[in-house]
Amino acid sequence: NAGVMQNPRHLVRRRGQEARLRCSPMKGHSHVYWYRQLPEEGLKFMVYLQKENIIDESGMPKERFSAEFPKEGPSILRIQQVVRGDSAAYFCASSPIGTGDSPLHFGNGTRLTVT
Amino acid sequence: DQQVKQNSPSLSVQEGRISILNCDYTNSMFDYFLWYKKYPAEGPTFLISISSIKDKNEDGRFTVFLNKSAKHLSLHIVPSQPGDSAVYFCAASARVNYGGSQGNLIFGKGTKLSVKP
Numbered sequence: 001n002a003g004v005m006q007n008p009r010h011l012v013r014r015r016g017q018e019a020r021l022r023c024s025p026m027k028g029h030s031h032v033y034w035y036r037q038l039p040e041e042g043l044k045f046m047v048y049l050q051k052e053n054i055i056d057e058s059g060m061p062k063e064r065f066s067a068e069f070p071k072e073g074p075s076i077l078r079i080q081q082v083v084r085g086d087s088a089a090y091f092c093a094s095s096p097i098g099t100g101d102s103p104l105h106f107g108n109g110t111r112l113t114v115t
Numbered sequence: 116d117q118q119v120k121q122n123s124p125s126l127s128v129q130e131g132r133i134s135i136l137n138c139d140y141t142n143s144m145f146d147y148f149l150w151y152k153k154y155p156a157e158g159p160t161f162l163i164s165i166s167s168i169k170d171k172n173e174d175g176r177f178t179v180f181l182n183k184s185a186k187h188l189s190l191h192i193v194p195s196q197p198g199d200s201a202v203y204f205c206a207a208s209a210r211v212n213y214g215g216s217q218g219n220l221i222f223g224k225g226t227k228l229s230v231k232p
Contacts, residue, residue: 004158033220042119042204042222043159056219091158103149104220106158 003027004107005074006092012113019079019086021110025094031055032075033093033104034067043091049075050097082114118142119207121223128230134192136226138205141186145207149220150179150190153202162203163190195230202227 003026013019025032030051035043045059049069060067064082069075079086089111093104120139128134136150146167151159165172165179165188172179178191192199205223 006158035220035222040224042121042224043206043220045219045221048219058219093158103161103164105161106151108156108158 004092004094004105006107006110008110009108010111010113012115013082014115015083016081019082019112021077021079021090021112022074023077023092023107024074025092026105028096029094029105030097031095032069033095034075034077035091035093037089037091037109046077079112082112084114087112087114117223118145119205119221119223121205121226123226124224125227125229128195128228130197130230130232131194134195134199134228134230136190136203136205136228138188138190138223139186140188140207142207142209142221143186144209145221147208147210148179148181148188149206149208150177151204151206153204153225159204197230197232200228200230
């Protein structure tokens with residue numbers, strides 16, 4: 001998993017607070033993907049971004065969740081007014097541009113706990 | 116509605132024997148399939164992939180087989196080693212929806228493999 005950097009590794013928030021999760025893709029990768037894993041579940045797609053552009057946000061909850069990948073800096077997944085059900089592991093992945101046969105490379109995740 | 120299914124939550128195998136992990140899918144638009152391995156508290160690590168134009172891909176001890184008519188793929192690990200003990204996820208993508216790039220990967224729920232010495 002070297003290369004895709006996520007921070008923080010662990011994040012504890014009280015209900016109603018905001019959570020910000022950061023992801024720096026591998027060098028040379030301009031596509032970023034966010035996934036969420038609930039206990040005993042597989043990874044669920046949330047959003048797919050390129051620099052300054054959201055390509056597919058079909059997996060994002062309609063409210064409280066947003067994502068960005070600015071021209072400079074990491075991609076940010078933002079969860080406003082967190083609830084207990086948001087507690088999960090959030091994984092970021094990256095890939096190079098336009099390489100259909102290149103697998104996604106994942107970071108080690110941010111484990112969000114909402115108390 | 117699960118588009119990618121791994122029906123065995125766990126599998127136990129003796130060291131040196133073959134491990135066979137299975138995966139079924141329902142979406143005929145999927146054209147790229149991958150296996151990832153995951154240790155606790157780490158992110159998934161890519162193992163091996165196969166395009167829908169092939170029926171087999173091999174990389175060292177790992178071989179993936181694809182049966183498109185049955186919408187089934189399997190991962191064979193031979194010989195199995197204790198270090199292979201992890202959760203294995205099957206994933207699929209319909210690259211045509213993203214102009215050829217990988218886009219949205221759909222994951223199964225995983226199979227926990229235990230390789231006993």
